[in-house]
Amino acid sequence: MQHFTRTRTEATADELWLVEHPPVYTQGLSGKALHLLNTGAIPVVQTDRGGQVTYHGPGQLVLYTLLDLQRLQLGIRPLVSLLEQAMIDALAQYGVEAYARIDAPGVYVDAKKIGSVGLRVKKHCCYHGLSLNNYMDLTPFTGINTCGYPDLKVTQLADLGVNVHTHELAIPVAHALTLALTT
Numbered sequence: 001m002q003h004f005t006r007t008r009t010e011a012t013a014d015e016l017w018l019v020e021h022p023p024v025y026t027q028g029l030s031g032k033a034l035h036l037l038n039t040g041a042i043p044v045v046q047t048d049r050g051g052q053v054t055y056h057g058p059g060q061l062v063l064y065t066l067l068d069l070q071r072l073q074l075g076i077r078p079l080v081s082l083l084e085q086a087m088i089d090a091l092a093q094y095g096v097e098a099y100a101r102i103d104a105p106g107v108y109v110d111a112k113k114i115g116s117v118g119l120r121v122k123k124h125c126c127y128h129g130l131s132l133n134n135y136m137d138l139t140p141f142t143g144i145n146t147c148g149y150p151d152l153k154v155t156q157l158a159d160l161g162v163n164v165h166t167h168e169l170a171i172p173v174a175h176a177l178t179l180a181l182t183t
Contacts, residue, residue: 001127002048004066008125014072016129016177017064018170021056025144028052028118035145042140049118049128051105052148059136059156061166063129063173070124072181080105080117082180083130087115090132090172094162104149107132112155116147132173134158134166 004015025036025044028051035053036044042055056062069079084100087107091098091114098109107115115132133156146152157164 001064001066005122005125005127008066008068008123010068010071012068014068014181015066016174017066018167018174019062019064020058020060020166021062023055023057023140025053025055025140026118029120030148032148035148036143037145038143040143042143047118047128049120051116051118053144054116054118054131054147055140055144056131057136057140059134059158059166061132061134061169061173063132063170063177064127065119065129065177066125066127067181068125069121074181076119076121076126079119079126082177083117084115086173086177086180087130087132089176090169091157093172094157094160094164096157096160096162104147106147109155109160112153113146114155114157130173132169134164134169 023042026047028049031052088098098107105117106113117130119126119128135158141154
């Protein structure tokens with residue numbers, strides 16, 4: 001992502017990268033060590049995205065947004081809102097009512113976090129993106145103060161009675177985001 005952003009030109013097309021990660025904690029630029037409670041054998045990787053600390057693992061959709069914000073005439077906060085709304089729209093397709101909070105970026109269901117957003121902007125272009133909990137082991141979230149919030153609970157689609165493969169979940173999320181970026 002860093003190389004792509006560093007070497008892109010005004011003519012470089014925007015890209016969305018859809019991935020799943022092996023178990024890893026990522027600590028953002030403003031991440032504080034006090035939010036790492038009991039990480040055990042799971043590696044902690046320092047990253048250049050905004051935000052505190054989160055967990056990524058199998059069964060979680062991660063969508064990286066490599067976008068030219070200047071070309072899209074899009075600010076950072078509006079982009080965060082688009083990412084949140086893409087997750088909300090996708091979850092609605094599965095009958096899940098989700099919402100965003102202005103005071104704590106991300107997406108929530110019944111006061112539990114289901115989706116996170118973390119970005120980095122360089123040369124008017126962003127990278128990093130969003131993560132959406134699908135069907136995963138949520139236990140590692142107990143080893144951190146998720147996103148810097150003590151006692152923040154997390155949830156996932158599987159806990160809400162929705163069973164879908166992560167690669168299938170990627171379709172409505174990417175579709176909603178692409179639609180929002182092109183209209």
